[in-house]
Each structure stands twice: as structure tokens, then as C-alpha cells.
Amino acid sequence: MKRLATLAMTIVVALALAGAALAARQEYAGPRAWSAGASAGSSYSSSWKYNHFFKQGSGYDTTVTFIDNVTYSWHATVRNTAGVTYTYWFVSNVKRGHCRANSGYFWGTCVVSD
Amino acid sequence: MLGMRMMRGRRAIVASILALGAATLASSVVAGQFRTMDPKSLNDALANGQAVRVADIAAGDGSSGRGVFVQTTDTGYFCLYDALSASSLQRQGGCNSVDDPLGGSALLVSLAYDGGPDVEDAREARLIGLAASGVTAVEVLMTDGTRRDVRFKKARLESDDYVAFGYRIKNDDLRKGIGPTAVIAKDAAGTEIARQATGIGS
Numbered sequence: 001m002k003r004l005a006t007l008a009m010t011i012v013v014a015l016a017l018a019g020a021a022l023a024a025r026q027e028y029a030g031p032r033a034w035s036a037g038a039s040a041g042s043s044y045s046s047s048w049k050y051n052h053f054f055k056q057g058s059g060y061d062t063t064v065t066f067i068d069n070v071t072y073s074w075h076a077t078v079r080n081t082a083g084v085t086y087t088y089w090f091v092s093n094v095k096r097g098h099c100r101a102n103s104g105y106f107w108g109t110c111v112v113s114d
Numbered sequence: 115m116l117g118m119r120m121m122r123g124r125r126a127i128v129a130s131i132l133a134l135g136a137a138t139l140a141s142s143v144v145a146g147q148f149r150t151m152d153p154k155s156l157n158d159a160l161a162n163g164q165a166v167r168v169a170d171i172a173a174g175d176g177s178s179g180r181g182v183f184v185q186t187t188d189t190g191y192f193c194l195y196d197a198l199s200a201s202s203l204q205r206q207g208g209c210n211s212v213d214d215p216l217g218g219s220a221l222l223v224s225l226a227y228d229g230g231p232d233v234e235d236a237r238e239a240r241l242i243g244l245a246a247s248g249v250t251a252v253e254v255l256m257t258d259g260t261r262r263d264v265r266f267k268k269a270r271l272e273s274d275d276y277v278a279f280g281y282r283i284k285n286d287d288l289r290k291g292i293g294p295t296a297v298i299a300k301d302a303a304g305t306e307i308a309r310q311a312t313g314i315g316s
Contacts, residue, residue: 024154025152025153025154031148050153052151052153052156057217058211058214058217059217059218063313065231073229073230073235074228074230075228076206076226076228077226077227077228077230077231078206078208078226079225079313081208081217081222081223082207082208082209082210082217083191083208083209084151084191084210085224086153086156086206086207086209087206088203088205102313107148109150111150111153113153113154113157
């Protein structure tokens with residue numbers, strides 16, 4: 001009985017750690033091919049702080065931003081043609097990461113993280 | 115005559131198939147080579163590295179002044195961003211390969227703002243940039259057709275010379291729907307040598 005309880009406790013801790021690890025980062029779009037006008041959004045969470053758009057190289061115009069779940073307006077938006085476009089938003093509000101390709105065609109991934 | 119036409123048609127079809135195949139193959143090669151970087155490793159590299167303040171964004175409209183920073187990382191990136199200070203983790207900008215800091219252009223520009231996405235709803239909009247050393251004037255072209263001169267500073271990074279700048283867009287302009295549509299770099303003769311569209315007004 002004691003062993004069973006220990007095993008159950010171990011599983012609970014492992015699941016919690018795995019959950020925490022998953023919550024720390026979400027590749028919400030890609031790796032995939034992007035064409036001009038394509039966009040994507042992550043799940044909503046209060047823990048997201050960073051939003052990165054990793055691209056195959058520089059010269060591709062992209063936007064990263066955060067969208068809150070109350071007014072749905074954009075926050076901490078960054079737009080450029082660098083190989084990595086990134087932003088932060090250090091607030092406890094519930095929000096989702098949003099990324100958009102303003103030019104194409106290229107390979108890239110959008111990632112939110114805490 | 116009919117046979118010749120059919121032959122040409124077949125050749126066109128074969129050529130199209132070959133072109134499509136080549137494009138698919140090239141796309142597969144890029145896809146195979148592309149690897150998503152862990153954002154944490156980039157954040158850590160930036161946090162542990164040495165940022166160089168190359169320009170300033172003046173305080174205005176109730177917002178604090180900010181610095182324009184460049185930084186090379188041990189992961190092979192050259193990053194340009196703006197932040198309240200060199201030690202701040204709250205950075206906004208972009209990174210290119212350290213082998214090609216300007217990304218194949220004479221001008222690297224990054225636009226940041228809060229609010230939006232419509233210009234009228236945006237506020238605290240900032241432009242930061244880095245240009246090749248031959249640039250002697252930087253202008254922001256606004257959506258109403260006016261041009262704003264941008265102050266810049268010379269910056270020597272590693273062994274290369276650049277000019278760096280930061281520019282705050284007035285909230286009053288944004289409220290009127292006037293935003294920055296492009297950044298233009300000119301040489302000593304006044305000739306435009308690079309232009310980077312912001313995406314606003316296009």
C-alpha cells in the first residue's frame with residue numbers, strides 16, 4: 001500500500017513537472033512554409049512573456065505580438081525583416097502569442113515562452 | 115502542323131513538371147535544413163552577453179527614454195533591439211546571422227509599438243535601425259507624405275562602421291492615422307541607397 005502511494009506520488013510529481021515544462025514553451029506554428037498574409041496564434045495563458053518568429057534567414061518581413069483576451073488589442077508588437085523577430089510582454093494578463101508573415105515564401109516557426 | 119503543336123505542348127508540360135519538381139526539391143532541402151531555435155537559449159545568450167548602446171530613443175508622450183542596443187551572441191547571432199537599459203531582459207527587436215548583421219541590405223530597421231493593429235489605435239511607436247557606414251542621412255517617410263529627419267550616431271562594432279538610430283513616433287500623429295511607412299537611407303550626395311518599408315500604409 002505504501003509502495004503504491006509512493007508510486008502514485010511519483011507519477012503526480014512527474015506529471016506536474018512535465019506540465020510545467022510544457023507550459024514554458026509552445027511552438028504554435030511551424031516549422032512550416034509561410035506565404036504573405038499567413039498568420040497563427042498560440043493558446044491563451046498568463047505565463048507567456050516572449051514571442052519569437054524564427055525564420056530560415058533574413059529578408060522576410062514578419063510581425064510578432066501579443067493579443068489579450070479582454071479587448072483583443074495588440075501589445076508589444078514588433079515588425080522587421082531580421083532572421084529572428086522577437087518581443088516580450090511582462091504582464092500577468094491572459095494573452096496569446098500571434099505571428100504573421102508579411103512577405104513570403106519562407107520556412108519558419110513561431111514560439112511563445114515564459 | 116498539328117504534330118508540331120502537340121510536340122510543343124508535351125515539351126511545355128514536361129518543363130512544367132520538371133520546374134515543379136525542382137521547386138519541391140528545393141523547398142524540401144530548406145525544410146530539412148531549417149531548425150527552430152530554443153528561445154530560452156537566445157534569451158540566455160543575450161542575458162549573458164555584452165550589450166552595446168549605439169543610439170537613444172528620446173522620452174516623450176509620457177514614456178521613458180530607451181536605448182538602442184546591439185549585441186553578438188555566442189550562438190552566432192547579431193541582435194538589434196531597444197530596451198530601457200542594457201541589463202533589461204525586456205527587449206524588442208531582431209537578430210541576424212553574425213556573418214551578415216544587416217541581412218544583405220544597407221539598412222536594418224525594426225518597428226515596435228503598443229496597441230493597434232490599426233495605426234489610430236497604436237501608441238508608443240518606435241523605429242530603431244542600423245545602416246552601413248556610407249549612410250549620411252536617415253529619414254522617416256510618413257503616410258501623409260511628410261518626411262522626418264532622424265538623428266543618428268556613428269557606431270563601430272567589431273571592425274565595421276555603422277550608423278545607428280532610434281526614433282519615437284508622436285502619439286498625436288498616430289491618433290490622426292499618420293504613421294511611418296518607410297525608413298530611407300541616403301548617401302552624402304543625397305541619393306537614396308536603401309529603403310525599408312514598415313508595412314504601415316502599404
